Amino acid sequence: GNSVTQMEGPVTLSEEAFLTINCTYTATGYPSLFWYVQYPGEGLQLLLKATKADDKGSNKGFEATYRKETTSFHLEKGSVQVSDSAVYFCALGPGNNRKLIWGLGTSLAVNP
């Protein structure tokens, strides 16, 4: 069945460091891929998405490219800020996009 695997956290970085959070998936068909972010004490919110192979999603300085050949959707940011401290979830959407398959989440802490 469909599944998502994220790198385990926590990830701790200094401000302005480069961030990569790995996400790989297994899926049949042509799913969409998502990154959601959960700030402390809040619900999740969509960070970015990609709906087909080679699409790049981007938002708030974060990017992820849908790589079908490596079944990956790694999240990257060139220079993290303290305000990026949060839990990041990778998710995969089945054909009807109504029910998502979730990774376990990766906690990121950015120190000043």
Next chain:
Amino acid sequence: DAEITQSPRHKITETGRQVTLACHQTWNHNNMFWYRQDLGHGLRLIHYSYGVHDTNKGEVSDGYSVSRSNTEDLPLTLESAASSQTSVYFCASSTSGTGELFFGEGSRLTVL
């Protein structure tokens, strides 16, 4: 602005009591979901609904029930609360086809 609200935000109850967590959305979304979030388990789907009078079991539905009598509301009921149901509960909604979920801020439930 449209939104999704959960209540109560915090609840402490005793084992064996019935508890209902409310979820109300003003997006007019057809799809609504209940998740629980626990350390080490990420998000796990409890129940979901694709429209009025439609309800479906998720991966961890035992001990929980939902009903959908209108588009806006999907209350989650714990018939007889157990300590294993201590968790943070998130409600989410979406339209069909986009894959973007809109989350509430969560309800933290403690069962003593």
